[in-house]
Amino acid sequence: MMTPVSLVPGFDLWPGLLSPDAQRALVEAVLEASAIAPPANYATPYGKAMSVAMTSLGPLGWTSDAAGYRYAERHPGTGQAWPAIPQALLDLWAALGDPQVPPDACLVNFYGPEARMGLHQDRDEADPRFPVLSISLGDTAVFRIGGTSRKDPTRSLRLSSGDVCRLSGPARLAFHGVDRILPGSSRLVPGGGRINLTLRRARAG
Numbered sequence: 359m360m361t362p363v364s365l366v367p368g369f370d371l372w373p374g375l376l377s378p379d380a381q382r383a384l385v386e387a388v389l390e391a392s393a394i395a396p397p398a399n400y401a402t403p404y405g406k407a408m409s410v411a412m413t414s415l416g417p418l419g420w421t422s423d424a425a426g427y428r429y430a431e432r433h434p435g436t437g438q439a440w441p442a443i444p445q446a447l448l449d450l451w452a453a454l455g456d457p458q459v460p461p462d463a464c465l466v467n468f469y470g471p472e473a474r475m476g477l478h479q480d481r482d483e484a485d486p487r488f489p490v491l492s493i494s495l496g497d498t499a500v501f502r503i504g505g506t507s508r509k510d511p512t513r514s515l516r517l518s519s520g521d522v523c524r525l526s527g528p529a530r531l532a533f534h535g536v537d538r539i540l541p542g543s544s545r546l547v548p549g550g551g552r553i554n555l556t557l558r559r560a561r562a563g
């Protein structure tokens with residue numbers, strides 16, 4: 359495994375870790391899964407629909423409505439279990455996430471040309487000792503990361519297709535978000551756009 363670039367303590371980036379073939383296989387798997395577990399623009403507890411369309415893979419999926427954010431065993435629209443996490447992602451987690459405890463959720467975010475994700479912490483998981491492993495596919499994202507307080511200074515970087523990054527240790531609860539995507543920067547996703555996958559351990563190990 360190549361050495362990551364550590365941009366902030368606990369935030370590691372592996373630029374171009376995934377080959378074009380591996381990227382294509384993941385997009386295909388995710389689009390197939392989306393036919394079974396349709397992506398939705400969930401409402402936040404504040405009542406606004408997110409600009410990012412989301413679905414999940416694995417035993418647990420992330421959903422949100424007026425009652426709040428949570429992990430659920432079933433897709434809220436279909437009532438069905440979420441599709442399985444592809445083996446390539448389980449292998450990636452074993453290498454860069456945790457060698458012993460597998461991920462139990464893979465969030466799938468679809469960004470159209472106007473989509474963004476406001477600055478937030480990933481804190482719906484039971485045990486922050488497990489990292490969040492993020493995979494970028496398709497159009498480049500302008501990503502922002504700060505510290506564990508909303509007021510901390512932030513820095514901006516680009517996440518391109520095939521890049522893998524990890525929030526762990528001191529950055530596990532760092533505020534982060536996507537300011538915008540750069541439409542047309544990649545031809546990977548049919549019809550354009552960006553897909554972000556985050557592997558997580560939502561329940562205690």
Ligand SMILES: O=C(O)CCC(=O)C(=O)O
Nearest residue numbers: 465467480499536554556
């Ligand atoms: O799309 C990204 O790069 C970040 C996604 C994210 O922060 C999340 O799903 O919690």
Ligand SMILES: [Fe+2]
Nearest residue numbers: 478479480534
């Ligand atoms: Fe996040």
